[in-house]
Amino acid sequence: MNKAITEGVLLTPPAFENGLNVWSSGDGTPGSDTYASAPNAVLVPADQDFGSCLELQKTTSTTKLRYMGETPMLPGCYLQIKVRIKAVSGNLPDVRVAAWAGASGGSHVAGVTEVGTSTSLTSYGQVVEVTAIVGPGLRGGVDMVWGPDALYGHFGIDLTGPSGGVVRIDDIEINDISGIYLRDLMSVVDVRDFGAVGDGVTDDSAAFEAADQAANGRKVLVPAGTYHLASGAQFVSEVEFEGTVTMPTDQMLLLTKNFDLPAYISAFGNEELAFKKAFQALLFNSDHESLDMRGRKVAVHEPIDMKAAVPSKTSYATRRVIRNGQLEAVASSVWDTETFVSQATYSTSDSRVLTNVVNVANIPVGALIEGAGVGREIYVRSKNVAAGEITMNAPLFDAEGTQNFTFRSFKYLIDFSGFTKLDKFGMEDIEFQCNNHCSAIRLADKGATFSLQDCFISRPKDRGITSIGGGCQGMLIDRCQFLSSEEPLDVPDRTSIAINANANDVKIRNCRATRFKHFALLAGFNSMVLGNHFFQGDGVANGVRSAGLVIISSFTSCTISGNYLDNAFIEWTNEQDPNPDYLNGFSFSSMAITDNIFLSGDVAPWFSYIVVKPHGTGHFLNGVSIMGNKFRSINGTIDRAERVDTSFADLNRNRFKNVSFEGNTFHNVSAVVSNPLRVRHDQATEAAVWNVKTDGLLPFQGYARNMDSVVPIGPLSDSGGATRYIAPYAAVLEGANFDVVKLSWGQAVKGEANVIIRMDNFS
Incomplete structure (x- = not known):
């Protein structure tokens, strides 16, 4: 680059022979004295070394020579000032390039270097070349760094040292040498x-x-x-x-x-x-x-507080995505779980609040709450230190009164919980390598459509994805793998959970999870769990298994379809209901479990693939479809594919309605259940009343409450062998377990009949 060539910028001052009225004995600024009539300056027309030149006598401690023209300092330009000089007589002075830096409006740029390196003249008649480089930046060889404020300079020389000597000075040259600092001129x-x-x-x-x-x-x-x-x-x-x-x-x-x-x-x-x-x-x-x-892989030495990285924002609602990399936790005590035990009071009248919390200031937002009557995945959503209160993400099912609660604060690779709201944020193609040091992701308090796609959550210590509030609304988790750190442990010893969600409309699709305590706990409505594979077995013969998928809402409007549940089961519960007894509403309703693969091996006979676990009395099934599933047990037979866990309460089977449990296949499952249930009844001896037993083959050990049809197979005959053309009436809810239908024919007959029995009503 050379501005004199490329842009026609004039840099070199005029020759001395053109007049000394533009050469100042001061700083070169307007109004300063010139050498036009100075007694110590004269033009020499024909010096043997310089031709025309200036002869100058040093008369002051620092004799200055400055060009009064404003030599421009352009952005990125570096100028070299070159002066040839020789001593003629008298004392031998020192010489240096010197200048005055000018800024906008003719002001002086203060605080910058305005002189170059001093050179001593050591003999008469010897031509010495003195140079200096001036420019905006601190580069190698730059003598005068002027920064961006200098717009021009008055350039020349200073004579210092002893006075009285006479020197001759050739015309001063100024050249643009920026090119020596540019490794690629054009780019x-x-x-x-x-x-x-x-x-x-x-x-x-x-x-x-x-x-x-x-x-x-x-x-x-x-x-x-x-x-x-x-x-x-x-x-x-x-x-x-x-x-x-x-x-x-x-x-x-x-x-x-x-x-x-x-x-x-x-x-x-x-x-x-x-x-x-x-x-x-x-x-x-x-x-x-x-x-x-x-x-890129980022080695992470402490939890990344995403809100702290953006101090000026508390919420964000425009789509943003982080993709294509790895975050790896590095071993450190900073990841250790903090545990606090504090006394607090709970009342169902304010079912999401703990009051009178001792040392509430010490309890972190986002901590897991444990205690008597506390359901799974209950977190500190916020706290009011002045009031001594904690707000939780969900109610407690049986914790009325005062007790000691345990608060466990897990540490996360990525923590969004500092945001009050985060919408439309996604992470794609990222591996969260927790290395059993920490958990992976904690969501914001509120937010819609957080998405995780094509990611690996590898070996989380406690949790994969945690929602402490409503930041999981409409959450989308697609094609992700969740790899447990607890794979070597037997099922009862596991504590880690891959996913929890509290809000509605969550979609988990085409994911894979290995040997967590639970794959997912979903507490909102309208969730869709589609095409996932999760397995949770161990090597213990007749071993217990944990729920792979936990649905925590009686009315759920949930679809679970096309999944592969390997040594895991679906648990449907209402453990976050502060008043669990059924009083009104829909009860356990609006659930579709269709076209899934259920496989287990080496499990206890009482293991089941679909478990309803009510808290509180009076609950019933209402609008449930369990269809097209494949139930298979290997290395042993199990009793039933479905059951009711009565640890807290049983279902009211007199109120079941709109339950479809059909089109499923059973292998090594003793009870091949169905609703409606087709029973082929063989009445070998004549009887006026036939007792048609369901033998526990109605789902969830339902009652024989309704009949769809009775169709004789072949003729009905009386005691004399005559064919009788008659129809029965039915009595339901018969037998000690209400699982028998009685067909009354009006006379004693024998024969076979297909009987279709239901455990439900339609309204």
Whole structure:
């Protein structure tokens, strides 16, 4: 680059022979004295070394010579001032290039170096060349660093040392030598050329912005050094970092042309900090909807508080995605679970609040709550320290009164819980490598459609995805793998849970999970669990199994279809109901379990694949479809595919309605249940009343409450062998267990009949 050539900029001052009225004996500023009539200056027309030149006698301690013209200092330009001089007589002085730095409006740029290195003249007649380089940035060989504020200079020389001597000075040359600092002339702009210092202390924000503005499509180079950006910086140009930057937490580095994690790692030199700053920029950068980690692995030494990375925002509602990388927890005591035990009072009148909480200030938001009568996945959603109260994500089923509660605060790789609301945020193609040190993701308090796609949550210590409130509304989890850290443990010893959700409309599709205590606990309505494979067995003969999928709502409107449940079962419960006894409403209703594969091996005979576990009396099934499923036990036979867990209460079988349990297949399952149930009854001896038994083959050991049809197979005959053409009437709910239907024919007959019996009503 040479501005004199490319843009016609005049840099070299006029020759002395053109007049000394433009050469100042001061700083060169307007109004300063010139050498036009000075007694110590004379033009020499024909020096043997210089031709026409200036002869000057040193008469003061510092005799100055400055060109009064304003030599421009252009952005990115470096100028070399070259002077040839020789001593003629008298005392031998020292000489140096010197200048005066001018800013806007003719003001002086204070605090910058305005002199070059001094050279001593040691003999008469010897031509000495004195040079100095001036420019905006601290580059190698630059004598006078003027920064971005200097717009022009008055250049010349100083004579210092002993006075009285006479020197002759050739015409002064000024050349643009910027090219020696540019490794690629057409494509790189260096921030140092715009005043960046890179000492880790000086605020280089303005220099970064100026370099970006000057780049105009070229790449901006941040060379080696540490550059402090007190006000942050935004680049519309591509940036290459050889050095690193520092900045306050609330300031941003916005890289719009190369917005990806590797660029931020290069900028900050620390992977964790880079991830936080890139996330911060993601939430402020309208040019990008996603942050690409570009396959980088970030070693994480402490929980990443995503809200703390963006101090100025408490909520966010525009779609944003982080994708394509790995976050790996590094072993440290910082991941250890914190446990607190505090006394508190619970009342069903305010069913989501604990009151009179002792030492409430010490209990972290997001902590898991445990105690008598506390259901699974109950978390501290918020707290009021002044009032001594904790708000929970869900009610407790049997904890009325005062007791000691245990609060366990798990640590998470990624923690969004500081946000009051986070909508439409997604993470794709990321492995959360927890290494049994920590949990993976904790959601914001509120938010809609958080999504996790094509991700691995590997070996979480306690939890995979935790919702402490409503941040799971409409959550989408697709094609993810959840790999347990508890795989070697027997089922009763496991505590980890892959997913929990409290809000509605959750969709979990095509995922795979290995040997957690539970794969997912879903407490909201309208969830869809489709095409997943989760398995939870162990090597214990006749071993127990835990629920793979827990639905925690009596009315659920849930669809569970096309899944593969391997040594796991579906548990349907109402354990978050503060008044669990049925008083009104729909009870256990609106559930579809269809076309799933259920497989178990080496389990106890009482194991079942679908378990309803009511809390409180009076509950019943209402609008339930269990159809097209494949139930298979290997290495042993189980009693039933379905059952009621009566640990707390039983179902009211007199109120079952709209239950479809048909089209399923059973292998090594003793009770092949169905509703409606087809029974082929063989009456070998004549009887006026036939007792048709269901033999426990109605689902959930339902009562024989209704009949669809009775069709004789072949003729009915009386005691004399005559065929009788008669029809019976039916009496239901017969027998000690209400599982017998009595067919009354009006006379004694024998024969066979297909009888279709139901356990439910339709209204």
